[in-house]
Amino acid sequence: MLYAKYGSVFRELRTQKKFSLSMLELLSGVSKATISQFENGKSLVSFDKLESLLECMNLTILDYSLLINNGIPEYFIIQFQEITAAFFRQDKARLEEIYYKNLEFEEETTYLIALSAKATFTSLTCEEVKEVEELLSTSPLWGLYEFYVLIHTIDQISVDLVWKLIQNFFKESYMDGYLKHLREYRALLINVLIKAIPIFIERGDMKKSKYTLDKISSLFQESDLTSKVFWHLLNGCYTYRFENKECGQRAIDECLSWMKEIGATKLSKVASARIEALKEKIN
Structure with missing residues:
Protein backbone atom coordinates (compact mmCIF):
# COMPACT_ATOMS: atom_id res chain seq x y z
CA MET A 1 0.00 0.00 0.00
CA LEU A 2 1.21 3.48 -0.86
CA TYR A 3 0.49 4.82 2.61
CA ALA A 4 1.85 1.87 4.58
CA LYS A 5 4.86 4.01 5.55
CA TYR A 6 2.63 6.43 7.49
CA GLY A 7 1.13 3.69 9.62
CA SER A 8 4.35 1.75 10.16
CA VAL A 9 6.22 4.87 11.35
CA PHE A 10 3.34 5.71 13.70
CA ARG A 11 3.30 2.16 15.13
CA GLU A 12 7.06 2.34 15.67
CA LEU A 13 6.70 5.59 17.63
CA ARG A 14 3.76 4.24 19.67
CA THR A 15 5.75 1.12 20.57
CA GLN A 16 8.81 3.14 21.57
CA LYS A 17 6.64 5.34 23.78
CA LYS A 18 4.99 2.23 25.29
CA PHE A 19 1.43 3.37 24.53
CA SER A 20 -1.22 0.70 24.02
CA LEU A 21 -4.06 1.17 21.55
CA SER A 22 -6.50 1.29 24.47
CA MET A 23 -4.52 4.03 26.17
CA LEU A 24 -4.40 6.13 22.99
CA GLU A 25 -8.11 5.65 22.45
CA LEU A 26 -8.81 6.89 25.98
CA LEU A 27 -6.53 9.93 25.69
CA SER A 28 -7.33 11.01 22.13
CA GLY A 29 -10.88 9.86 21.54
CA VAL A 30 -9.77 8.11 18.35
CA SER A 31 -11.03 4.51 18.30
CA LYS A 32 -8.67 1.53 18.56
CA ALA A 33 -10.06 0.21 15.28
CA THR A 34 -9.20 3.45 13.46
CA ILE A 35 -5.67 3.51 14.88
CA SER A 36 -5.14 -0.17 14.07
CA GLN A 37 -6.29 0.24 10.47
CA PHE A 38 -3.98 3.24 10.12
CA GLU A 39 -0.98 1.35 11.50
CA ASN A 40 -1.61 -1.58 9.17
CA GLY A 41 -1.82 0.64 6.08
CA LYS A 42 -5.50 -0.11 5.48
CA SER A 43 -6.66 3.49 5.83
CA LEU A 44 -5.48 7.00 6.58
CA VAL A 45 -6.41 9.31 9.42
CA SER A 46 -7.13 13.01 9.06
CA PHE A 47 -4.42 15.51 9.86
CA ASP A 48 -6.32 16.67 12.97
CA LYS A 49 -6.60 13.13 14.33
CA LEU A 50 -2.95 12.40 13.57
CA GLU A 51 -1.84 15.56 15.37
CA SER A 52 -4.02 14.68 18.37
CA LEU A 53 -2.63 11.14 18.58
CA LEU A 54 0.95 12.38 18.47
CA GLU A 55 0.30 15.05 21.10
CA CYS A 56 -0.99 12.36 23.44
CA MET A 57 2.46 10.74 23.18
CA ASN A 58 4.25 14.10 23.64
CA LEU A 59 5.34 14.10 20.00
CA THR A 60 4.97 16.73 17.29
CA ILE A 61 4.03 16.50 13.64
CA LEU A 62 7.63 17.51 12.87
CA ASP A 63 9.01 14.55 14.86
CA TYR A 64 6.79 12.25 12.85
CA SER A 65 7.34 13.84 9.44
CA LEU A 66 11.13 13.81 9.77
CA LEU A 67 10.96 10.04 10.21
CA ILE A 68 8.65 9.78 7.20
CA ASN A 69 11.02 11.76 4.97
CA ASN A 70 14.18 10.05 6.17
CA GLY A 71 12.54 6.73 5.41
CA ILE A 72 12.12 7.36 1.69
CA PRO A 73 14.09 4.69 -0.20
CA GLU A 74 17.11 6.06 -2.06
CA TYR A 75 15.76 4.44 -5.24
CA PHE A 76 12.76 6.78 -5.25
CA ILE A 77 14.90 9.89 -4.87
CA ILE A 78 17.26 8.79 -7.64
CA GLN A 79 14.36 8.08 -10.00
CA PHE A 80 12.77 11.50 -9.42
CA GLN A 81 16.12 13.23 -9.88
CA GLU A 82 16.68 11.36 -13.13
CA ILE A 83 13.24 12.44 -14.35
CA THR A 84 14.18 16.06 -13.64
CA ALA A 85 17.53 15.75 -15.41
CA ALA A 86 16.02 14.04 -18.46
CA PHE A 87 13.30 16.67 -18.66
CA PHE A 88 15.81 19.53 -18.78
CA ARG A 89 17.78 17.64 -21.44
CA GLN A 90 14.51 17.11 -23.29
CA ASP A 91 15.50 13.44 -23.45
CA LYS A 92 12.19 11.77 -24.25
CA ALA A 93 13.82 8.37 -24.77
CA ARG A 94 15.19 8.39 -21.21
CA LEU A 95 11.86 9.54 -19.77
CA GLU A 96 10.08 6.70 -21.57
CA GLU A 97 12.69 4.27 -20.23
CA ILE A 98 12.05 5.45 -16.65
CA TYR A 99 8.29 5.20 -17.24
CA TYR A 100 8.33 1.60 -18.48
CA LYS A 101 10.95 0.49 -15.94
CA ASN A 102 8.82 1.60 -12.99
CA LEU A 103 5.67 0.09 -14.45
CA GLU A 104 7.32 -3.33 -14.40
CA PHE A 105 7.48 -3.42 -10.58
CA GLU A 106 3.66 -3.39 -10.38
CA GLU A 107 3.77 -1.52 -7.07
CA GLU A 108 1.73 1.56 -6.20
CA THR A 109 4.76 3.61 -5.17
CA THR A 110 6.72 2.94 -8.36
CA TYR A 111 3.55 3.33 -10.44
CA LEU A 112 3.31 6.98 -9.31
CA ILE A 113 6.97 7.43 -10.26
CA ALA A 114 6.12 6.03 -13.69
CA LEU A 115 3.25 8.51 -14.07
CA SER A 116 5.56 11.34 -12.98
CA ALA A 117 7.92 10.44 -15.82
CA LYS A 118 5.09 10.06 -18.33
CA ALA A 119 3.60 13.46 -17.45
CA THR A 120 6.81 15.20 -18.56
CA PHE A 121 6.59 14.01 -22.16
CA THR A 122 2.91 13.27 -22.89
CA SER A 123 -0.60 13.58 -21.49
CA LEU A 124 -1.85 11.33 -18.72
CA THR A 125 -5.17 9.58 -19.17
CA CYS A 126 -8.17 10.77 -17.15
CA GLU A 127 -7.84 7.73 -14.90
CA GLU A 128 -4.14 8.40 -14.35
CA VAL A 129 -4.81 12.03 -13.47
CA LYS A 130 -7.43 10.85 -10.99
CA GLU A 131 -4.91 8.51 -9.34
CA VAL A 132 -2.33 11.28 -9.02
CA GLU A 133 -4.90 13.68 -7.59
CA GLU A 134 -6.00 11.06 -5.07
CA LEU A 135 -2.43 10.77 -3.80
CA LEU A 136 -1.99 14.53 -3.53
CA SER A 137 -5.34 15.25 -1.87
CA THR A 138 -5.53 12.44 0.71
CA SER A 139 -2.07 12.43 2.30
CA PRO A 140 -2.28 13.38 6.00
CA LEU A 141 0.92 15.40 5.61
CA TRP A 142 3.45 16.14 2.91
CA GLY A 143 6.71 14.30 2.47
CA LEU A 144 9.41 14.49 -0.18
CA TYR A 145 7.78 11.71 -2.22
CA GLU A 146 4.51 13.64 -2.58
CA PHE A 147 6.37 16.82 -3.52
CA TYR A 148 8.33 15.09 -6.26
CA VAL A 149 5.12 13.67 -7.74
CA LEU A 150 3.44 17.10 -7.65
CA ILE A 151 6.38 18.83 -9.33
CA HIS A 152 6.32 16.47 -12.30
CA THR A 153 2.54 16.29 -12.75
CA ILE A 154 1.44 19.81 -11.80
CA ASP A 155 0.69 20.85 -15.40
CA GLN A 156 -1.90 18.08 -15.76
CA ILE A 157 -3.83 17.98 -12.50
CA SER A 158 -6.74 20.21 -11.52
CA VAL A 159 -5.83 23.90 -11.19
CA ASP A 160 -8.23 24.15 -8.25
CA LEU A 161 -6.31 21.36 -6.50
CA VAL A 162 -2.98 23.10 -7.19
CA TRP A 163 -4.30 26.29 -5.60
CA LYS A 164 -5.74 24.43 -2.61
CA LEU A 165 -2.42 22.68 -2.00
CA ILE A 166 -0.43 25.90 -2.21
CA GLN A 167 -2.70 27.55 0.33
CA ASN A 168 -2.40 24.55 2.64
CA PHE A 169 1.40 24.59 2.45
CA PHE A 170 1.43 27.96 4.18
CA LYS A 171 -1.26 27.10 6.73
CA GLU A 172 0.09 23.88 8.21
Whole structure:
Protein backbone atom coordinates (compact mmCIF):
# COMPACT_ATOMS: atom_id res chain seq x y z
CA MET A 1 0.00 0.00 0.00
CA LEU A 2 1.21 3.48 -0.86
CA TYR A 3 0.49 4.82 2.61
CA ALA A 4 1.85 1.87 4.58
CA LYS A 5 4.86 4.01 5.55
CA TYR A 6 2.63 6.43 7.49
CA GLY A 7 1.13 3.69 9.62
CA SER A 8 4.35 1.75 10.16
CA VAL A 9 6.22 4.87 11.35
CA PHE A 10 3.34 5.71 13.70
CA ARG A 11 3.30 2.16 15.13
CA GLU A 12 7.06 2.34 15.67
CA LEU A 13 6.70 5.59 17.63
CA ARG A 14 3.76 4.24 19.67
CA THR A 15 5.75 1.12 20.57
CA GLN A 16 8.81 3.14 21.57
CA LYS A 17 6.64 5.34 23.78
CA LYS A 18 4.99 2.23 25.29
CA PHE A 19 1.43 3.37 24.53
CA SER A 20 -1.22 0.70 24.02
CA LEU A 21 -4.06 1.17 21.55
CA SER A 22 -6.50 1.29 24.47
CA MET A 23 -4.52 4.03 26.17
CA LEU A 24 -4.40 6.13 22.99
CA GLU A 25 -8.11 5.65 22.45
CA LEU A 26 -8.81 6.89 25.98
CA LEU A 27 -6.53 9.93 25.69
CA SER A 28 -7.33 11.01 22.13
CA GLY A 29 -10.88 9.86 21.54
CA VAL A 30 -9.77 8.11 18.35
CA SER A 31 -11.03 4.51 18.30
CA LYS A 32 -8.67 1.53 18.56
CA ALA A 33 -10.06 0.21 15.28
CA THR A 34 -9.20 3.45 13.46
CA ILE A 35 -5.67 3.51 14.88
CA SER A 36 -5.14 -0.17 14.07
CA GLN A 37 -6.29 0.24 10.47
CA PHE A 38 -3.98 3.24 10.12
CA GLU A 39 -0.98 1.35 11.50
CA ASN A 40 -1.61 -1.58 9.17
CA GLY A 41 -1.82 0.64 6.08
CA LYS A 42 -5.50 -0.11 5.48
CA SER A 43 -6.66 3.49 5.83
CA LEU A 44 -5.48 7.00 6.58
CA VAL A 45 -6.41 9.31 9.42
CA SER A 46 -7.13 13.01 9.06
CA PHE A 47 -4.42 15.51 9.86
CA ASP A 48 -6.32 16.67 12.97
CA LYS A 49 -6.60 13.13 14.33
CA LEU A 50 -2.95 12.40 13.57
CA GLU A 51 -1.84 15.56 15.37
CA SER A 52 -4.02 14.68 18.37
CA LEU A 53 -2.63 11.14 18.58
CA LEU A 54 0.95 12.38 18.47
CA GLU A 55 0.30 15.05 21.10
CA CYS A 56 -0.99 12.36 23.44
CA MET A 57 2.46 10.74 23.18
CA ASN A 58 4.25 14.10 23.64
CA LEU A 59 5.34 14.10 20.00
CA THR A 60 4.97 16.73 17.29
CA ILE A 61 4.03 16.50 13.64
CA LEU A 62 7.63 17.51 12.87
CA ASP A 63 9.01 14.55 14.86
CA TYR A 64 6.79 12.25 12.85
CA SER A 65 7.34 13.84 9.44
CA LEU A 66 11.13 13.81 9.77
CA LEU A 67 10.96 10.04 10.21
CA ILE A 68 8.65 9.78 7.20
CA ASN A 69 11.02 11.76 4.97
CA ASN A 70 14.18 10.05 6.17
CA GLY A 71 12.54 6.73 5.41
CA ILE A 72 12.12 7.36 1.69
CA PRO A 73 14.09 4.69 -0.20
CA GLU A 74 17.11 6.06 -2.06
CA TYR A 75 15.76 4.44 -5.24
CA PHE A 76 12.76 6.78 -5.25
CA ILE A 77 14.90 9.89 -4.87
CA ILE A 78 17.26 8.79 -7.64
CA GLN A 79 14.36 8.08 -10.00
CA PHE A 80 12.77 11.50 -9.42
CA GLN A 81 16.12 13.23 -9.88
CA GLU A 82 16.68 11.36 -13.13
CA ILE A 83 13.24 12.44 -14.35
CA THR A 84 14.18 16.06 -13.64
CA ALA A 85 17.53 15.75 -15.41
CA ALA A 86 16.02 14.04 -18.46
CA PHE A 87 13.30 16.67 -18.66
CA PHE A 88 15.81 19.53 -18.78
CA ARG A 89 17.78 17.64 -21.44
CA GLN A 90 14.51 17.11 -23.29
CA ASP A 91 15.50 13.44 -23.45
CA LYS A 92 12.19 11.77 -24.25
CA ALA A 93 13.82 8.37 -24.77
CA ARG A 94 15.19 8.39 -21.21
CA LEU A 95 11.86 9.54 -19.77
CA GLU A 96 10.08 6.70 -21.57
CA GLU A 97 12.69 4.27 -20.23
CA ILE A 98 12.05 5.45 -16.65
CA TYR A 99 8.29 5.20 -17.24
CA TYR A 100 8.33 1.60 -18.48
CA LYS A 101 10.95 0.49 -15.94
CA ASN A 102 8.82 1.60 -12.99
CA LEU A 103 5.67 0.09 -14.45
CA GLU A 104 7.32 -3.33 -14.40
CA PHE A 105 7.48 -3.42 -10.58
CA GLU A 106 3.66 -3.39 -10.38
CA GLU A 107 3.77 -1.52 -7.07
CA GLU A 108 1.73 1.56 -6.20
CA THR A 109 4.76 3.61 -5.17
CA THR A 110 6.72 2.94 -8.36
CA TYR A 111 3.55 3.33 -10.44
CA LEU A 112 3.31 6.98 -9.31
CA ILE A 113 6.97 7.43 -10.26
CA ALA A 114 6.12 6.03 -13.69
CA LEU A 115 3.25 8.51 -14.07
CA SER A 116 5.56 11.34 -12.98
CA ALA A 117 7.92 10.44 -15.82
CA LYS A 118 5.09 10.06 -18.33
CA ALA A 119 3.60 13.46 -17.45
CA THR A 120 6.81 15.20 -18.56
CA PHE A 121 6.59 14.01 -22.16
CA THR A 122 2.91 13.27 -22.89
CA SER A 123 -0.60 13.58 -21.49
CA LEU A 124 -1.85 11.33 -18.72
CA THR A 125 -5.17 9.58 -19.17
CA CYS A 126 -8.17 10.77 -17.15
CA GLU A 127 -7.84 7.73 -14.90
CA GLU A 128 -4.14 8.40 -14.35
CA VAL A 129 -4.81 12.03 -13.47
CA LYS A 130 -7.43 10.85 -10.99
CA GLU A 131 -4.91 8.51 -9.34
CA VAL A 132 -2.33 11.28 -9.02
CA GLU A 133 -4.90 13.68 -7.59
CA GLU A 134 -6.00 11.06 -5.07
CA LEU A 135 -2.43 10.77 -3.80
CA LEU A 136 -1.99 14.53 -3.53
CA SER A 137 -5.34 15.25 -1.87
CA THR A 138 -5.53 12.44 0.71
CA SER A 139 -2.07 12.43 2.30
CA PRO A 140 -2.28 13.38 6.00
CA LEU A 141 0.92 15.40 5.61
CA TRP A 142 3.45 16.14 2.91
CA GLY A 143 6.71 14.30 2.47
CA LEU A 144 9.41 14.49 -0.18
CA TYR A 145 7.78 11.71 -2.22
CA GLU A 146 4.51 13.64 -2.58
CA PHE A 147 6.37 16.82 -3.52
CA TYR A 148 8.33 15.09 -6.26
CA VAL A 149 5.12 13.67 -7.74
CA LEU A 150 3.44 17.10 -7.65
CA ILE A 151 6.38 18.83 -9.33
CA HIS A 152 6.32 16.47 -12.30
CA THR A 153 2.54 16.29 -12.75
CA ILE A 154 1.44 19.81 -11.80
CA ASP A 155 0.69 20.85 -15.40
CA GLN A 156 -1.90 18.08 -15.76
CA ILE A 157 -3.83 17.98 -12.50
CA SER A 158 -6.74 20.21 -11.52
CA VAL A 159 -5.83 23.90 -11.19
CA ASP A 160 -8.23 24.15 -8.25
CA LEU A 161 -6.31 21.36 -6.50
CA VAL A 162 -2.98 23.10 -7.19
CA TRP A 163 -4.30 26.29 -5.60
CA LYS A 164 -5.74 24.43 -2.61
CA LEU A 165 -2.42 22.68 -2.00
CA ILE A 166 -0.43 25.90 -2.21
CA GLN A 167 -2.70 27.55 0.33
CA ASN A 168 -2.40 24.55 2.64
CA PHE A 169 1.40 24.59 2.45
CA PHE A 170 1.43 27.96 4.18
CA LYS A 171 -1.26 27.10 6.73
CA GLU A 172 0.09 23.88 8.21
CA SER A 173 2.15 24.47 11.35
CA TYR A 174 4.62 21.66 10.63
CA MET A 175 5.74 23.35 7.41
CA ASP A 176 7.88 25.85 9.35
CA GLY A 177 9.74 22.92 10.84
CA TYR A 178 10.34 21.51 7.38
CA LEU A 179 11.92 24.79 6.26
CA LYS A 180 14.30 24.76 9.22
CA HIS A 181 15.28 21.09 9.19
CA LEU A 182 14.87 19.86 5.61
CA ARG A 183 16.77 21.80 2.97
CA GLU A 184 15.30 19.62 0.23
CA TYR A 185 11.81 20.63 1.26
CA ARG A 186 12.39 24.36 0.76
CA ALA A 187 13.90 23.77 -2.70
CA LEU A 188 11.01 21.52 -3.72
CA LEU A 189 8.41 23.96 -2.43
CA ILE A 190 10.01 26.79 -4.44
CA ASN A 191 9.98 24.50 -7.50
CA VAL A 192 6.26 23.80 -7.03
CA LEU A 193 5.47 27.51 -6.78
CA ILE A 194 7.59 28.34 -9.84
CA LYS A 195 5.70 25.75 -11.88
CA ALA A 196 2.31 26.90 -10.59
CA ILE A 197 2.67 30.57 -11.58
CA PRO A 198 2.50 30.04 -15.39
CA ILE A 199 -0.65 27.97 -14.82
CA PHE A 200 -2.32 30.83 -12.95
CA ILE A 201 -1.10 33.40 -15.49
CA GLU A 202 -2.54 31.36 -18.37
CA ARG A 203 -5.93 31.41 -16.65
CA GLY A 204 -5.69 35.16 -16.22
CA ASP A 205 -5.82 34.87 -12.44
CA MET A 206 -3.91 37.92 -11.22
CA LYS A 207 -4.63 37.33 -7.53
CA LYS A 208 -3.30 33.76 -7.43
CA SER A 209 -0.30 34.68 -9.60
CA LYS A 210 0.70 37.57 -7.31
CA TYR A 211 0.13 35.56 -4.13
CA THR A 212 2.41 32.78 -5.39
CA LEU A 213 5.12 35.19 -6.58
CA ASP A 214 5.15 36.81 -3.13
CA LYS A 215 5.39 33.43 -1.40
CA ILE A 216 8.41 32.46 -3.50
CA SER A 217 10.29 35.62 -2.55
CA SER A 218 9.62 34.92 1.14
CA LEU A 219 11.42 31.57 0.85
CA PHE A 220 14.62 32.76 -0.84
CA GLN A 221 18.04 32.43 0.70
CA GLU A 222 21.18 34.19 -0.55
CA SER A 223 22.40 31.11 -2.44
CA ASP A 224 19.18 30.61 -4.44
CA LEU A 225 20.53 32.25 -7.61
CA THR A 226 18.77 30.04 -10.16
CA SER A 227 15.44 30.31 -8.34
CA LYS A 228 15.81 34.08 -8.16
CA VAL A 229 16.37 34.25 -11.93
CA PHE A 230 13.22 32.20 -12.48
CA TRP A 231 11.35 34.49 -10.08
CA HIS A 232 12.40 37.55 -12.12
CA LEU A 233 11.47 35.69 -15.30
CA LEU A 234 8.00 34.91 -13.94
CA ASN A 235 7.63 38.50 -12.76
CA GLY A 236 8.25 39.45 -16.39
CA CYS A 237 5.50 37.05 -17.47
CA TYR A 238 3.18 38.56 -14.84
CA THR A 239 3.91 42.07 -16.12
CA TYR A 240 3.41 40.90 -19.72
CA ARG A 241 0.01 39.39 -18.91
CA PHE A 242 -1.48 41.85 -16.46
CA GLU A 243 0.33 45.19 -16.73
CA ASN A 244 2.44 46.10 -19.78
CA LYS A 245 3.43 43.71 -22.55
CA GLU A 246 6.43 45.75 -23.67
CA CYS A 247 7.91 46.02 -20.16
CA GLY A 248 7.16 42.39 -19.50
CA GLN A 249 8.85 41.23 -22.68
CA ARG A 250 11.93 43.30 -21.87
CA ALA A 251 12.21 41.66 -18.44
CA ILE A 252 11.76 38.20 -19.98
CA ASP A 253 14.47 38.85 -22.59
CA GLU A 254 16.91 40.08 -19.96
CA CYS A 255 16.49 36.94 -17.84
CA LEU A 256 16.83 34.57 -20.81
CA SER A 257 19.92 36.47 -21.95
CA TRP A 258 21.45 36.14 -18.48
CA MET A 259 20.84 32.37 -18.51
CA LYS A 260 22.71 32.06 -21.80
CA GLU A 261 25.59 34.20 -20.53
CA ILE A 262 26.22 31.91 -17.57
CA GLY A 263 26.04 28.82 -19.79
CA ALA A 264 22.62 27.58 -18.67
CA THR A 265 21.68 26.79 -22.27
CA LYS A 266 19.41 23.81 -21.55
CA LEU A 267 17.64 25.70 -18.79
CA SER A 268 17.17 28.65 -21.13
CA LYS A 269 15.67 26.44 -23.85
CA VAL A 270 13.17 24.86 -21.46
CA ALA A 271 12.21 28.27 -20.05
CA SER A 272 11.88 29.80 -23.54
CA ALA A 273 9.63 26.98 -24.73
CA ARG A 274 7.39 27.31 -21.66
CA ILE A 275 7.12 31.08 -22.07
CA GLU A 276 6.29 30.83 -25.77
CA ALA A 277 3.55 28.30 -24.98
CA LEU A 278 2.26 30.67 -22.31
CA LYS A 279 2.21 33.65 -24.67
CA GLU A 280 0.37 31.67 -27.36
CA LYS A 281 -2.43 30.90 -24.90
CA ILE A 282 -2.86 34.43 -23.58
CA ASN A 283 -2.48 36.39 -26.86
